[in-house]
Amino acid sequence: MITLAQLEDFFAETRQTRDSGRANWNIDEECRWSYFFVDADRLKLLPIAEHLGLAGYQFVGTLDPDESDEDPVFFLRLDRVETHSPASLDRRNQQLYGIAAEFGVSSYDGFDVGAVDGP
Secondary structure (H helix, E strand, C coil), X not given: CCCHHHHHHHHHHHHHHHHCCCXXXXXXXXXXXXXXXXXXXXXXXXXXXXXXXXXXXXXXXXXXXXXXXXXXXXXXXXXXXXXXXXXXXXXXXXXXXXXHHHHCCCEXXXXXXXXXXXX
């Protein structure tokens, strides 16, 4: 589970990346946040996409398992353009952990972030 302390470190490191010129977007402004769910059964992930789609998340797709994995899993990616702080992202993560449990999938696997117009 991702902790608030880890999120605070993540935000600080991302700000340093921007300050050094290695990123051209600001994590403290509106960003494209990608959220990931994992399960061995792709079909179990799709109801989450439908559920969160009603809440403004964009279904990006599912990623197939790597054939070399001993325990292959599918990843569901959902995006949402929004602004977060470490505390608000922690609340979002807690909500998404709950959704993973509610829908009976293996896990909510975390997030990625980038520019609003990014991939």
